[in-house]
Amino acid sequence: xxxxxxxxxxxxxxxxxxxxxxxxxxxxxxxxxxxxxxxxxxxxxxxxxxxxxxxxxxxxxxxxxxxxxxxxxxxxxx
Numbered sequence: 001x002x003x004x005x006x007x008x009x010x011x012x013x014x015x016x017x018x019x020x021x022x023x024x025x026x027x028x029x030x031x032x033x034x035x036x037x038x039x040x041x042x043x044x045x046x047x048x049x050x051x052x053x054x055x056x057x058x059x060x061x062x063x064x065x066x067x068x069x070x071x072x073x074x075x076x077x078x
Contacts, residue, residue, distance in 0.1 A: 011036075012045050025052070033058045057070060 006020055011029035018027040018036070022064040026035040027043055035057075036043055 001038065007044075009043060009045065011045055012013075028057070030058055051070065 001020060001022075006018075006027075009018055009027065010016060011018055011032055011034065013032045013034065013071070014029065016029055016031045018029055021028055021035070024035070024037045027038065027045075028035045033053045034047065035053050036045055036050045
């Protein structure tokens with residue numbers, strides 16, 4: 001996935017940040033508990049296509065996920 005595209009995308013429901021899970025090929029909104037699929041390198045940003053994440057997924061961060069946030073928002077940069 002293109003990093004610039006990831007940085008521009010937000011959750012269509014709450015306008016919040018999305019986390020990219022490379023292994024699952026989806027963009028996850030931790031706030032709404034929705035996971036939007038990525039098909040053929042194209043994010044499908046439709047709520048009706050999103051998968052509802054279970055409580056364990058919404059409370060923890062996936063090992064392969066990368067936050068597409070702006071530089072300086074990474075952990076450890078206080």
